[in-house]
Amino acid sequence: MTTAQDHTTRFAELMVEFERPMRRLCGAYATRGVDRDDLFQEIFLAVWRALPAFRGEASTRTWVYRIAHNVALTWQARQRRRDATESPLTEDTSRGAEIDVRRLELKRAVARMPPGDRTLILLWLEGLSAAEIADVTGIKAATVAVRLSRIRRALQPHEVMS
Amino acid sequence: MSDDASTLRAAWMSEAAPSKDDIRKAAGRVLDKDRVDRLRERRLRIAGVVALVFFVPVLLWAAAHGVAPLVRGAYALMAAGCVAAVVAEWVYLGWSKRALPGPDDTLSQLQRTVFMLDCQQWLARTAALWSSPVFAGVVMICVWLYRERTAAGAVTLGAVNIAAWIGSGVFTRRAAAALGRRRRHLEDVLAELDGPS
Numbered sequence: 366m367t368t369a370q371d372h373t374t375r376f377a378e379l380m381v382e383f384e385r386p387m388r389r390l391c392g393a394y395a396t397r398g399v400d401r402d403d404l405f406q407e408i409f410l411a412v413w414r415a416l417p418a419f420r421g422e423a424s425t426r427t428w429v430y431r432i433a434h435n436v437a438l439t440w441q442a443r444q445r446r447r448d449a450t451e452s453p454l455t456e457d458t459s460r461g462a463e464i465d466v467r468r469l470e471l472k473r474a475v476a477r478m479p480p481g482d483r484t485l486i487l488l489w490l491e492g493l494s495a496a497e498i499a500d501v502t503g504i505k506a507a508t509v510a511v512r513l514s515r516i517r518r519a520l521q522p523h524e525v526m527s
Numbered sequence: 528m529s530d531d532a533s534t535l536r537a538a539w540m541s542e543a544a545p546s547k548d549d550i551r552k553a554a555g556r557v558l559d560k561d562r563v564d565r566l567r568e569r570r571l572r573i574a575g576v577v578a579l580v581f582f583v584p585v586l587l588w589a590a591a592h593g594v595a596p597l598v599r600g601a602y603a604l605m606a607a608g609c610v611a612a613v614v615a616e617w618v619y620l621g622w623s624k625r626a627l628p629g630p631d632d633t634l635s636q637l638q639r640t641v642f643m644l645d646c647q648q649w650l651a652r653t654a655a656l657w658s659s660p661v662f663a664g665v666v667m668i669c670v671w672l673y674r675e676r677t678a679a680g681a682v683t684l685g686a687v688n689i690a691a692w693i694g695s696g697v698f699t700r701r702a703a704a705a706l707g708r709r710r711r712h713l714e715d716v717l718a719e720l721d722g723p724s
Contacts, residue, residue: 373558376554377550377551377554380550380553380554380557381547381550384545384549384550384553385540385542385544385545388542388545389539389540389542405553406553406556406557406560409553409554409557410557410560410561410564411627411628411629413557413558413561414561414627414629415629415630418630419630423630428630431630431631431632431633431636432628432629432630434633435628435629435630435631435633435636435637436628438628438633438637438713438716439626439627439628439640439709439713441712442708442709442712442713442716443709467538468538468539468541468542471535471538471539472539479719480715480716480719480720481716481719481720481721481722482719484633484720490535490536490539490540491539491540492536500632501632501633502632502633502634502720503632503633503634503635504633504634504720504721517531517532517535520535521531
């Protein structure tokens with residue numbers, strides 16, 4: 366990245382590539398639509414600010430997920446008092462018949478998890494390997510694998526739907 | 528990957544793709560927010576420079592040429608308080624930036640943010656102390672006014688000064704409490720993330 370134009374182009378590419386994963390992540394951290402938009406903006410703002418220093422030492426995917434989860438966890442620390450009085454996840458109810466019940470239940474189950482477990486399972490659900498999750502979180506890969514095994518047992522269909 | 532894993536991941540990712548227009552608008556909002564934030568920070572820093580370049584020299588001149596030792600001492604205290612306030616504001620801004628989340632791994636990021644929030648909380652908690660020279664200087668001016676000029680003027684200025692002192696104290700204590708809550712929440716997350724599996 367040598368010019369502002371390159372920087373802007375690269376940012377636009379990252380937005381296209383990671384828009385959906387980041388929307389899903391925001392849905393797991395924020396209960397209200399307006400908060401999800403706020404968090405989404407904060408994540409990409411942090412990506413935009415970190416982009417000039419990105420030299421490609423890490424994969425783009427783990428780099429973006431690191432920023433996203435760091436932003437989400439600190440964002441939640443700021444929002445915690447407000448969230449405590451708000452209703453649970455209601456995002457998909459406006460889409461009526463198109464609701465994928467399974468996905469909504471999964472999202473609710475993930476949103477109810479403690480922050481550490483939620484971080485790990487979100488990364489796993491997005492398709493990251495234990496080694497990549499270790500790279501994102503700083504937790505040892507073996508520990509990640511053990512914890513994921515426990516968390517996934519709690520997410521089996523009959524558990525999620527209950 | 529097991530069938531259960533495939534099912535969970537497939538369910539998780541089964542969302543409609545956003546339109547290109549939505550993505551373009553979202554990118555525009557991010558860049559706008561960045562511009563606004565940078566402008567706000569620049570304004571704060573310029574305000575500090577203006578205070579140091581214009582306001583403090585005036586106070587120092589008054590400290591050197593005041594009508595009485597009490598007044599000269601008051602202006603000297605106020606100049607010292609202004610410098611302390613500007614430096615504290617800049618330090619606070621610097622710590623705020625260092626506390627912002629970046630591309631470090633989550634554990635390292637949380638540790639750094641917790642430390643920075645702790646520093647910011649300490650600065651906010653002690654704000655009443657490092658801003659006290661300004662208010663103490665005004666109190667000295669009130670004493671001089673009471674002795675040499677008008678009691679009503681001294682009482683009015685004194686009341687405004689005390690109200691501002693208390694108000695700033697309450698504001699900074701609340702800010703410190705909010706920072707403390709954020710720090711404790713992040714410490715809990717850190718402990719949970721780094722805890723036994």
